[in-house]
Amino acid sequence: MRCANAVPLAPLTTLHLGGAAAEYVRLTDADDLGSALAPADPESPPAILLAGGSNIVVPDAGVAGRVVHLATTGVVMRHEGESVAVTAAAGESWDDLVTACVAQGLAGIETLTGIPGSVGATPYQNVGAYGREVAEVIARVRVHDRVAGTAVTLAGDDCDFGYRTSRFRRDPGRFVITEVTFHLHRTDQALPVRYPALAGTLGCAPGARPPLPEVVAAVRHLRRERGMLLDPADPDTRSVGSFFVNPVVAAANLPAAAPRWPVDDRPGAGGGRVKTSAAWLIENAGIPRGFTTPAAPGVRVSTKHTLALVNVDGTTSALLALAAFITASVRTAFGIDLDVEPRILT
Numbered sequence: 001m002r003c004a005n006a007v008p009l010a011p012l013t014t015l016h017l018g019g020a021a022a023e024y025v026r027l028t029d030a031d032d033l034g035s036a037l038a039p040a041d042p043e044s045p046p047a048i049l050l051a052g053g054s055n056i057v058v059p060d061a062g063v064a065g066r067v068v069h070l071a072t073t074g075v076v077m078r079h080e081g082e083s084v085a086v087t088a089a090a091g092e093s094w095d096d097l098v099t100a101c102v103a104q105g106l107a108g109i110e111t112l113t114g115i116p117g118s119v120g121a122t123p124y125q126n127v128g129a130y131g132r133e134v135a136e137v138i139a140r141v142r143v144h145d146r147v148a149g150t151a152v153t154l155a156g157d158d159c160d161f162g163y164r165t166s167r168f169r170r171d172p173g174r175f176v177i178t179e180v181t182f183h184l185h186r187t188d189q190a191l192p193v194r195y196p197a198l199a200g201t202l203g204c205a206p207g208a209r210p211p212l213p214e215v216v217a218a219v220r221h222l223r224r225e226r227g228m229l230l231d232p233a234d235p236d237t238r239s240v241g242s243f244f245v246n247p248v249v250a251a252a253n254l255p256a257a258a259p260r261w262p263v264d265d266r267p268g269a270g271g272g273r274v275k276t277s278a279a280w281l282i283e284n285a286g287i288p289r290g291f292t293t294p295a296a297p298g299v300r301v302s303t304k305h306t307l308a309l310v311n312v313d314g315t316t317s318a319l320l321a322l323a324a325f326i327t328a329s330v331r332t333a334f335g336i337d338l339d340v341e342p343r344i345l346t
């Protein structure tokens, strides 16, 4: 394990923004985790974890402490009757894992094709797309607990998964996810299609189970149309994907025309609350696709999707100024505070 100094982080992120890490360690062996997390100077801030860099915003000034770049590899598939337990190291590419599973006729993560980044980050924010969340197929997560200094295996039910969140995201300094095990189904058919736009693209009814490769192709087609499939030739993909999450609000506080979906309405779970579309709120606050402002030079809203903020040739401070402008516009128009999806390092 080698530690380097003053390593530029922008090329390691999908935004291509931010300064350098004072100390940088690329971790390829999970056994080195303990020493990798310990900076040379015990007074320096705790090490920050970086994996695929697709949901992180690095400050222009860089990171004063150590950045540990998770690059561990390894995938094991264990067949258990009709079910298959797929265990992958944190540093594996998520999209490559989805492709490999689909090629083997394993269903459960096909609608999550095309999400950039690593396997280990998927439980962190419970990645989701096209009607499914990764939490639905996570059997267990192996973590290094930085407080206790020990390795622990957590069952999926112990990860406190919620919409784009988990216990890992709620307590970002505590756990390093080293390995994730997914329970997938051995079948050539996708799990039932839930997302209406996906069903429309596939030409099937919601609930249908088209062949796995057809679902993957349809999702990738939709993602490409929305600038959500990484492509160096598409400037709209220099982003972190959605910058804002869909807010959950009291239904009574929402304009009648705003889209809404029911959330957990069990007794005591906050009845009367609905999830609404952050993209609708932004557009109806007067911010269209492709929006720019002189207050945020070099960055803009994606020309394909209002939720994505794109770096053309700007800076992190410009990106955060654009985000603040959008947040303030939505607050003024609707009295709703938007929450940010990526981790913003300070």
Ligand SMILES: Cc1cc2nc3c(=O)[nH]c(=O)nc-3n(C[C@H](O)[C@H](O)[C@H](O)COP(=O)(O)OP(=O)(O)OC[C@H]3O[C@@H](n4cnc5c(N)ncnc54)[C@H](O)[C@@H]3O)c2cc1C
Pocket (backbone or CB within 6 Å): 014, 048, 049, 050, 051, 052, 053, 054, 055, 056, 070, 090, 114, 115, 116, 117, 118, 119, 120, 121, 122, 124, 125, 126, 127, 128, 129, 168, 172, 175, 176, 177, 178, 227, 228, 229, 230, 237, 239, 240, 241, 242, 343
């Ligand atoms: C074009 C584009 C499209 C996207 N589409 C989607 C989408 O459809 N759905 C969706 O949910 N997300 C989407 N994202 C966001 C992003 O791809 C996911 O959040 C992804 O899981 C981030 O993985 P990463 O390895 O790049 O994490 P990083 O950006 O490297 O890190 C993100 C956060 O996770 C932490 N972290 C990373 N690895 C670990 C680990 N092993 N243990 C503990 N903490 C860790 C980091 O410290 C950081 O706080 C998209 C992003 C882009 C750029």
